[in-house]
Amino acid sequence: MEAVSVENLIKLYRGGIRAVDGISFAIIEREIFGFLGPNGAGKSTTIKCIIGLLRPTAGNIRILGVDVEKDPGVTKRHIGYAAQETAVDDQLTGWENLYLQGRFYHLPREEIRHRGEEVLRLFGLWERRKDPAQTYSGGMLKRLDIACALIHRPKILFLDEPTLGLDVQTRKAIWDYIRALRKEHEMTIFLTTHYMEEADELSDRVAIIDRGKILALDKPGALKATLGGDLITLKFASGEERVAALLSAIRAWPGVRDLRSSPDGIHWIWVDQRGDRFIPELVQLALEHGVVIDSVRLKRPTLDDVYLHYTGREIREAEASREEHYRARILQRRVRR
Amino acid sequence: MIFADAIYVARRELLKFFRAKTRILVTVIQPLIWLGLMGNMMQGFTQNPFVANLLGTESYLAFMTPGIILMNVLFGGVFSGMSIVWDRRIGYLEKLLAAPVSRAAIPLGKMFAAAIQGGFQGLLILLIARALGVRFASGFPGALFALVVAMVFSLILSGFSLTIASRIKSQETLMAVVNFFTMPLMFTSNALFPREAMPAWLATIAHINPVTHAVTPIRQVLLFGWNWSSMWVSFLVIGGLALGMMFLAGRSFLRATVE
Numbered sequence: 001m002e003a004v005s006v007e008n009l010i011k012l013y014r015g016g017i018r019a020v021d022g023i024s025f026a027i028i029e030r031e032i033f034g035f036l037g038p039n040g041a042g043k044s045t046t047i048k049c050i051i052g053l054l055r056p057t058a059g060n061i062r063i064l065g066v067d068v069e070k071d072p073g074v075t076k077r078h079i080g081y082a083a084q085e086t087a088v089d090d091q092l093t094g095w096e097n098l099y100l101q102g103r104f105y106h107l108p109r110e111e112i113r114h115r116g117e118e119v120l121r122l123f124g125l126w127e128r129r130k131d132p133a134q135t136y137s138g139g140m141l142k143r144l145d146i147a148c149a150l151i152h153r154p155k156i157l158f159l160d161e162p163t164l165g166l167d168v169q170t171r172k173a174i175w176d177y178i179r180a181l182r183k184e185h186e187m188t189i190f191l192t193t194h195y196m197e198e199a200d201e202l203s204d205r206v207a208i209i210d211r212g213k214i215l216a217l218d219k220p221g222a223l224k225a226t227l228g229g230d231l232i233t234l235k236f237a238s239g240e241e242r243v244a245a246l247l248s249a250i251r252a253w254p255g256v257r258d259l260r261s262s263p264d265g266i267h268w269i270w271v272d273q274r275g276d277r278f279i280p281e282l283v284q285l286a287l288e289h290g291v292v293i294d295s296v297r298l299k300r301p302t303l304d305d306v307y308l309h310y311t312g313r314e315i316r317e318a319e320a321s322r323e324e325h326y327r328a329r330i331l332q333r334r335v336r337r
Numbered sequence: 338m339i340f341a342d343a344i345y346v347a348r349r350e351l352l353k354f355f356r357a358k359t360r361i362l363v364t365v366i367q368p369l370i371w372l373g374l375m376g377n378m379m380q381g382f383t384q385n386p387f388v389a390n391l392l393g394t395e396s397y398l399a400f401m402t403p404g405i406i407l408m409n410v411l412f413g414g415v416f417s418g419m420s421i422v423w424d425r426r427i428g429y430l431e432k433l434l435a436a437p438v439s440r441a442a443i444p445l446g447k448m449f450a451a452a453i454q455g456g457f458q459g460l461l462i463l464l465i466a467r468a469l470g471v472r473f474a475s476g477f478p479g480a481l482f483a484l485v486v487a488m489v490f491s492l493i494l495s496g497f498s499l500t501i502a503s504r505i506k507s508q509e510t511l512m513a514v515v516n517f518f519t520m521p522l523m524f525t526s527n528a529l530f531p532r533e534a535m536p537a538w539l540a541t542i543a544h545i546n547p548v549t550h551a552v553t554p555i556r557q558v559l560l561f562g563w564n565w566s567s568m569w570v571s572f573l574v575i576g577g578l579a580l581g582m583m584f585l586a587g588r589s590f591l592r593a594t595v596e
Contacts, residue, residue, distance in 0.1 A: 051435050076437040087428030091353045103345040104436040106338070148432075 001065060002026045003156050003188040004050060009059035011045050011212075019045040021212035022059075027156075027190055032182055034203030034220075035192040036307065042212040043192035044084060047160050050190075051081050064155065077105070080154035084161045086141045090134035094125055094144050097133060098151055105152035112151065119147040123177060139170035146177065157181065159191040163198060171198070178202055196303040206303070208310050215310040220303060221274075227301040227309055229257060230275025232282070234267040237294035246289040250282070275300060339439040346433075346446020347453070350420065354454050364413075368405050368462040372469055376401055391531045394560055402466040403555035404528030406487050407548060409462065410455040411523055414494025415515040417447045418502035422511055441587030444499040448492050448583060455491030459484045474562040483555040486572070489579045490551040494519070496582025503589040522548050550574040 004027040011020040020042045027033045035043050048054040050061055052072045061068040063075040088097055098120065102112035120126040123143040128136065133144060142162065149157060162178070163171040179202065181187045193199050199206045200220045207217040216223055236243055250269060251259050255278065257270040271278050275298045286293050354360070376398035383389050383397045392400045421444075424430040433443055463480055467473070473480055498515050505511045523529075525539060526548035532540050543549050550571035557568050 053431055053434055073437055076435065079435070081432070081435045083428045083431055085428035087432045089349065089353075089427075089429060091356065092349065096349075096352060100345055100349050101432075101436070104342065104433065104438045106341070106437065 001029060002062070003029045003031075003064060004190065005060075005062045006046070006050065007060040009046065009049060009061065010057045011042075011049055011054060012057045018212050020049065020056075023209070023212070023214045025207055025214060025217060027188060029155075029188050030182065030186055031204040032178070032189045032191065032202050034199035034206040035190065035209055036194065036196070036199040036206055036303070037192075037209035038194055038311070041209045043194075043209060044160055045212075046209070047081075047158050047190070047192060051079050051158055052076065077152065078155045080149035080152070080157045082142075082146045082149040082157075082159050082162065084164060086138075086145045088133050088136075088141050088145050088148070090136075090141075091132065093130050093132050094120065094136070095129040097144060098129075098148055101148040102151045107152060115151055115153065119150045122180070123147045137170075139166055139173065142166060142170075142174060143177065146174075150181075154187070156188040156190065159189065161192055161194070163193070163195065175202055196307060200303045208307060210311045216306070223306045224301045224303065225272055227305055229270055229272045230278075230301070231299045232269040232271065232275050232278065233295075233297040233299070234269060234282070235265060235294040235296075236267075236286075237292040242289050242291050246286060246291050249285060249289065339442045339445065342438045342442030343446035343449060346438075346443055347450040348446075350447060350450030351453060354450070364409065364458045365461050365465070368409065369465055371405050371408075372398055372402065372462075372466055376469070391534045393531070396471065398466065398469060399471045399560055400531075400556070401529055402462065402471055403483065403552050403559060404526075405466075406459045406462050406483070406555065407490060407526075407528055407551050408523060409458050410487050410491045410551075411494055411519050411548065413455055413458065414451060414491065415498050415512060415519070417444075417451045417495035418498030418505075418511050418515060419508055420447060421499055421502040422506065422508045425506065440590045440592075444496065444503070444586035444590050445583060447499055448495045448586065451495035452488040452491045456484045456488040459487040473559050475558050479558040479563070482558050486551055486555050486575065489575050490547075492579040493547060493575065493582050496579070496586040499586045500582070500589045503586075522546060526552060528552050547575060547578055 006026070007024050009020050009023050010018070013019055023042075023046065035046065037043050045054065049056045049059075050063070050068065052068055052075065055069075064078055066074050068075050092100070095116065098116045099112055102116065107115070117126065120129055123146065125140060125144055125147065128140070133141060136144065146157075146159070146162065159178070163174050166174065175198070178189060178191070182189055191198075191202065203220060205218060206220050206223060208215045208223075216226075218226075247259060247261070247267065250256060255272045257272060259267065259269050261267045269278075269282075279296055279298060282296070283293060379397040379401075383392060383395055383400075389395045394400050421430065424433070430443075434440070463473075463483070475482075497518070498511070501514055502511050505514065525542045526546045527535075527543050528548055532543050532549070535543060553571040554568040557564055
């Protein structure tokens with residue numbers, strides 16, 4: 001079954017701003033689905049429509065087959081949500097935050113105790129559970145926030161910009177937790193981000209969203225492959241007379257798109273994808289032909305390249321027009337208050 | 338389910354309230370200053386038999402004790418609305434709305450918490466007044482009744498500030514709007530000044546002012562003893578207003594989104 005299905009979702013804000021402009025997508029169970037786009041692209045608005053915090057202007061949203069607008073009481077129990085802002089009450093202890101959250105999901109006391117210990121241990125917060133949350137670091141707060149979202153064993157976890165404003169080590173740690181959740185707890189995870197590496201690193205599939213529209217949706221590898229694949233740069237040390245035979249053998253290989261050579265002996269090979277797997281075979285082939293390789297270099301397109309390809313602008317919108325800045329500001333003000 | 342949800346919303350507020358030692362300390366010191374300073378200052382004034390007749394007692398301290406309890410509740414009511422604005426800002430409100438919590442339970446829980454806080458502060462004020470020499474005409478049951486009235490009145494005020502806070506997004510605006518109502522409510526009531534001594538137009542306002550209806554039964558029971566015939570109207574008025582506010586505040590959150 002599809003964990004989440006969104007059909008023709010439109011969200012208009014007062015003032016006529018189209019935050020989400022007719023998007024459709026489906027999230028498969030147990031996948032990590034990444035929503036990548038700049039600030040004000042409509043990421044948070046989409047999440048908030050799905051989890052019932054915002055009323056869609058038009059469109060149909062289903063969670064595990066249940067209509068979100070018709071039966072919010074049912075769908076809410078399947079959903080865990082950690083917002084962009086870390087919504088932890090810092091005057092309460094970690095445990096109190098978690099306990100109240102459990103109560104808000106109508107869990108019995110015993111179950112909260114049991115499950116609470118489980119999630120706090122998973123996120124490495126068990127030892128600090130009795131400390132007020134205001135003594136926690138930014139990373140700990142984020143972990144506590146995600147732990148709270150997991151107290152009722154949701155089937156689908158929504159993470160809105162889970163690593164925004166965290167340092168590199170903490171971000172890596174959060175990534176590990178997210179992966180563990182999917183692997184060990186078979187959870188479906190929807191995450192939004194404007195960090196390329198994050199979408200690339202974590203997601204099974206990525207949707208690129210900009211100005212309220214989905215521009216591309218596929219596996220990160222496939223998205224990168226659409227940009228002409230990996231580029232291998234090759235130089236030979238010896239065996240000049242046998243190079244021609246080797247090159248034509250390479251050219252005949254499946255997956256090789258193009259091969260060009262410069263007069264001073266540099267060769268460029270474009271392959272569809274997985275250039276890293278291609279290199280060992282290339283070395284083997286060269287040996288068979290009696291050619292010695294001097295150097296090999298691999299350049300793979302990053303999700304950055306894909307992003308730029310689709311949106312035609314830097315993610316930081318350095319050159320965005322005044323109108324776009326305005327739009328982004330309005331959206332952010334609406335969504336993060 | 339709505340009451341179970343409201344209990345945990347209230348529990349969160351109370352955990353924080355009883356942890357905020359400074360806030361509790363201030364709520365003790367403030368009435369101490371009011372009663373100790375103002376009460377004593379006015380004492381000479383109440384030596385005048387005419388004034389004593391107007392007040393119904395020779396002790397201004399005793400006269401103003403109910404007023405101070407309600408003033409505390411009145412100005413404390415704004416905190417409920419503030420806490421919603423704050424919850425909205427830190428994203429906690431979103432978290433609550435995303436959970437299967439009954440939406441009306443959010444304001445109701447905050448109202449219950451405000452009532453318990455108001456009752457607790459009222460108790461402190463009564464103890465201070467007792468220590469300063471005020472004697473209560475109907476003893477412990479009367480004091481308990483006075484606290485119940487203060488708690489019911491607290492529901493009105495917190496409900497009011499929550500209803501407004503469901504529309505207003507900034508703390509400054511909320512503060513201004515709520516104070517716009519509470520200050521005149523306080524000073525057009527009989528909390529600190531007897532209605533008998535007011536000019537006719539002010540006495541008319543005081544007569545319909547809900548603060549007066551909260552003060553009257555408390556003052557009756559603390560100063561003069563049980564007398565239902567002079568209390569039941571006021572008690573019904575504030576009870577009815579409290580129910581109305583619970584309904585209004587609950588309703589204002591029913592269709593709340595984060596937009």
